[in-house]
Amino acid sequence: MTFPSKTREYRSLKKRAQFRRSKRQKVKVHAVSLQFRDIMILKGIYPVYVKENLVLGSDLGGEVVAVDIEVHDRKAGDRICVNFGVDHLYGDPIEATRYSHLGAPIDGVFTEYKVLPAHSLVRIPEHLSYEEGSTLPYVSLYGMRRLTAYNSLMGPVPLKGGDTVLIIGTGGVSIFGLQFAVASGATVIIVSSSDEKLRFAEKLGARHLINYKTVPDWDKEILEITNGKGVDHVLEVGGTGTLARSLTSVRYGGDVAVIGNLTVEGGDTSLLPLMVVLKAILFRGITAGSRTQEAFSLQAIIIDADELG
Structure with a gap:
């Protein structure tokens, strides 16, 4: 082209x-x-x-x-x-x-x-x-931006204070999602391959840091952190390579927002439909957000900036 x-x-x-x-x-x-x-x-x-x-x-x-x-x-x-x-x-x-x-x-x-x-x-x-x-x-399926994160966490089952949120990766959507979750009073678990990026996420308020290179069974680690319950929300950008572990990590009746497919290999997706059904998971694809969500998410940024002075 x-x-x-x-x-x-x-x-x-x-x-x-x-x-x-x-x-x-x-x-x-x-x-x-x-x-x-x-x-x-x-x-x-x-x-x-x-x-x-x-x-x-x-x-x-x-x-x-x-x-x-x-x-x-x-x-x-x-x-x-x-x-x-x-x-x-x-x-x-x-x-x-x-x-x-x-x-x-x-x-x-x-x-x-x-x-x-x-x-x-x-x-x-x-x-x-x-x-x-x-x-x-920007809110496209492959994009890494604020509105995508807001739509992911404030959809049919809105994020609330006291919830536990699993963030996959440290790209733009993930970092915005982390900040929205922390500002809402949620506990954030973040998974990345980089200790440096995990330390940055910790400065932004992430409570639990997991390097999936050193902890390949990170879904089991998350279940330990949540006392076997699982997280309330998953912001899922990994796709094929991480979906199965994300569904293991979410609680019964939890919410999984699927944004991208950055890891197209390495995951077994054959049991995904069964896992979604048996755990009554809300499994939602994110392609775009509305102008209303755009305004609300910008208002959240304005409020946060005012509080920080």
């Missing part, structure tokens, strides 16, 4: 902000962030529909420069980021919202200016730069 030399996005830079549909806003893009998903698309291995002659990119930090006359809650100069699925406003994803994901089924944000629906925009917290704001929105 090659980048287009010209697109309607670039040509629109020379035009005035004219809105054929109501409630649109023109945004000057100050910063963008590159995701693993973008690289997968460039390599031709992204397993979801990609439009022809695509403009890449799902995440931006930008400034509103023109507002449709019917938009009353935004003004020129507002600093914003955009929800990954521009038409996923609330509730569960549906087939229609899949086709509003930026940077694959529709053109993305790797442009100087972008016209977007007003309902898809969320203000960047004041204490964050445009660059930091551009790292906030």
